[in-house]
Amino acid sequence: MQRVKEKAIELLRSGEVSRVLGWKTGEFFYDLTPAVFESVEEVEKGFVFSLFSGANLSKYLIAESKKEGKIAVFLKPCDSFSFVQLQKEHRIKRENIYAVGIQCDGMCDGESLRSAGCEGMTGVEDGESLTVHTLYGDQVIEKKEALLGKCQTCKSKRIVDFDELIGQQGEDVPSDRFAEVAKLEAMTPEERFAFWRTELSRCIRCNACRNVCPACSCEKCVFDNPVSGVQNKAVADSFEENMFHIIRAFHVTARCTDCGECSRVCPQNIPLHLLNRKFIKDINELYGDYQAGADFDSRPPLMDFRMDDPEPSVIYTRGGAAK
C-alpha cells in the first residue's frame, strides 16, 4: 500500500503529471477524503491508500481532466469500469489523465465497521482479521463482516484501462451479486411492494446517491430544475420517492457499472444497488450478457436492438422470477 504513495510522489517529481487525484488522510483512520494533490509535500503529508480508500475517484475526472495539465488517478478494479464507461460517453479527456491501476481485496468504512458492531473507534490494525481499538476496549472482527456491501459481491478484479499497474492484473471473479435480486423476484408483488416501501420511505432526498454516481453526469439534473415540473423538493407523497428512484435507476440503465457507490453513501442504508442490478440482470437475461465499462467497443443495450427482441409482454408471462 506504501507503493501507491511512492508512485504518486514519483509521478509528481518526474513531471509526468502536475496533479494527483487520490485519498487524503482524515481525523480518524477511516475518514479519508478524495483530494487533488499538487505537490510532493502535499502527498507526503496527506496522501493515503488504505483499507478505507473505498471512494470511487473516477467521477472527479469529469472536471479534473478538463483543467490544464495532466492528472494522475488511482483506480481500483471497480473504479476502472466507471473510468472506461465515462470515456465511452466522452465525458472525460483521456489524454489529460495518467491512470494507475491498483489491485484491491475489498474496502471497509466507518459505517461498515459500525454495523459490524464497533462503536467509539480510535484505531485499527489490519491483518488476518481486524483489531479495532475503541474507547471501550479492543474488538476483533472478521474482515469479511466489515467489508463494504459493494465489496462483498465484488464482480471483478480486472483493471480495464490503465497506463500503469501496481501489483497484479486480476480477472473477473464469480459473484452472486444477483442473488438478492432473485430473492426479491421470487416474492409476491405484495411482498415486494412492502419491501420497497419500507426501504424507500427512509429516503431523505439528500441526493447523495445521485451526486456520487459516476453515471449521473448530467450538467443539470431534471430533479434540480425548478421549471421541469418534477423537481419534487417537497417529498410530501410516497410517489415522489418512487419517481426519483425509478427514474434515476432507469437513466443509468446499461451505463451503471454496478460500482456500488450509491448504496455506500446512502445515509439511510437504502439498498439502491438492488434497483440498478435488477436492470443489469434483466438486460443479461433478455438481450445477452452485458457489463458496462468492461470494454471500449460494445454497443450499450439501450442504444441497440435486435429484430427478434422479446415483446414487452414477456414480463406478464415470465412473472417476477425470470425464466
Add this chain to the structure above:
Amino acid sequence: MKKIAISELNSLFAAIAADRKLYIPTDDSTGQSQFTIWEEGSILSRNVNTVRSAKDSFFPQVENLMGFKVTGKQIELIETRDPAESFAVFGVRACDVRSFDILDRVFLTEPVDTYYAQRRENVCIISLACGKPSETCFCTAFGIDPAEPKGDVTCWMTGEALYWQPNTEKGEALTAQLSVLVDADVADIEQEKAAIRATAEKLPFGKLDLSAFGQGKTKELFNRPEWKALSQSCLGCGTCTFICPTCQCYDIQEFNNGKTVKRFRCWDSCMYSDFTKMSAGQPRPTQTERFRQRFMHKLVYYPDNNEGIFACVGCGRCLRKCPIHMNIVKVIKTMGEGTK
C-alpha cells in the same frame, strides 16, 4: 428522582403514550435508529444516536402549510395545520436537546413561526444521558454535558434501571401521571454520571479549539484560501444538512393538481445548486461558496446574531455520514491552524 427497572420499560412507555403520541428511537431494518411512534412491541434502540435528528419533531422535512381552492374568482383558504396535540419525545441526547435552543432562536423570535411554536409548546422532551458516546461525539466542545442533558425530564440508564428526573413544570406534570415510577436516590446515578464524564474526557474532539470562530470573524474567514481545498471534493449532496440537528433552512414549494393548490414547506440545503436562487440567478455559483456558507453560518453568522452561541452541537452525525468524509471538525481544525 424516580426510577423503573429496565425490564419494565415497556410499561413506562405505555403509561406515557396513554394520552399522547410518544416518539422513541428504535432500530430500523438495517440496525440504524430513527425516532418512531411508540406502539406495543417497539424496542428502544441502544445506538448512541439516531440517523435523523430530533428536530424532525418540530420542524419536519415536509409540512403542508396551507391549501387553496380556486373556483372562478373565489379563492378559498384551506387550513392544514395539525391539531394542537401534546406529544412526548423520549431518548433525546444532550446534543439534540441543545439544538432545540438553537432552533428556537430562529423560529421563535419575531415574527414567530406559529407552526413550529405550536409543536414546541405541546412537546414534553425526555432526554437520555449518553451511556457510550461515540468517537465522533464532540458536544463537550460546545459546553454540553452528555451526563446531564436538559429537557423537561432527564433520564439515565444503568444496567438495571432507568432513572427519571423531572426538570420543568411539564416534566413534573408528566411524572405525576406515571404511577409505574418508584422513588430513587439521587446518589444512585453519581457513578453513572462519573463514568460518562470520564469517557467524555477521552473523546478525540472533546476539547476542539473554536477560538478562530465566533462573533466578528466574518472578514477574517470569508476570503481564506483554505475553503477551496476543503470544498474541492464536496459532492454537493444534502446529507450533512438533512441529518444536522441545527440546520434550519427551508424552501416553499407548491403543488397544483388543477383543482387545489397545496403549499409546502420543505427542508432545503445550502449545498444545492438552486438554494436561494433568485430571478437574477444563483448568489453562490460554485460549490466552494455553498460549502463556505454552511460552515460560516454555523460558526460565524449565527454566533454574530445570537450572542456568540455556535450553531453546532457536536452530535457528530456529519462526521459519520458525509459520503466523502468532509465535516465541520475538519473545517474547524484547518481554519484554526491557519489562524495560528
Add this chain to the structure above:
Amino acid sequence: MQVNKEWTPTIVAFCCNWCSYAGADLSGTNRLQYPANVKIIRIPCSCRLNPMFILRAFQRGADGVILCGCHPGDCHYTTGNYYARRRMTLLFSMLEYLGIERERTRVEWVSAAEGAKFAATMNDFVKTVTALGENKRLEDLRCKE
C-alpha cells in the same frame, strides 16, 4: 341526489403519430366502440415516450398506461419502435419489481389500418384494469383531492 356510479378506470394511451393515432382515427370513422375513459396522447414516435411520462400519468390519476406504436419494422423513422420496445420492457419489469401490478402497463403495436385492433385492444385493456381496481401503489394522494 347522490348517484352511485360504477367506478371506471382512467386509461392513458400514448399513440404514435404515424400508425396508432391514425388507427384510433380509423376506429372512430368506422364507428367502433371503445370506452370513453381512454385518454389518447399523441406522440411523434413510440420511442418519444420518456419513462417519466408514464410515471407522471400514474401520478396524475391514471389507472393504466398503454403505449401504441407502429409494428416492429414499420416505424416511420425506421427503428424508433425497436428502441421503445427495449425501454418499455425494462421499465415495466422494474415497476413489477417494485410491486406495482404488471397488468397496468402494456405495449401494443397498432397500424394505421388496424382500427378494429385499436378498439379491441382498448376494450381489453380497460377490462383488465377495471378488474385490478384503482391504482393505489403508484398514486399521488394529492392528485386525488
